[in-house]
Amino acid sequence: MTIETVVPRGCYLSILGEHGRILGSIPLETGDMLLGFTGSSVTVKKTSFIHVYDEHGVHISSYPG
Numbered sequence: 001m002t003i004e005t006v007v008p009r010g011c012y013l014s015i016l017g018e019h020g021r022i023l024g025s026i027p028l029e030t031g032d033m034l035l036g037f038t039g040s041s042v043t044v045k046k047t048s049f050i051h052v053y054d055e056h057g058v059h060i061s062s063y064p065g
Helices: none
Strands: 005-009 012-016 022-027 033-037 041-046 049-054 059-064
Touching: 005 033, 012 041, 022 049
Parallel strands: none
Antiparallel strands: 005 012, 012 022, 033 041, 041 049, 049 059
């Protein structure tokens, strides 16, 4: 399924697909920041690392940032 948008909702990000269907979510802590998303991934800055998640909110990779 393709990511259509990512919406912050309190202490998590909701990953939404077609027709607003929730595909997954990513927990957030104070200071975390959504950097962007594509049709298949979401990028979030957490402390001094950049984390990449798939459309279901499953962690794919991390790197210093």
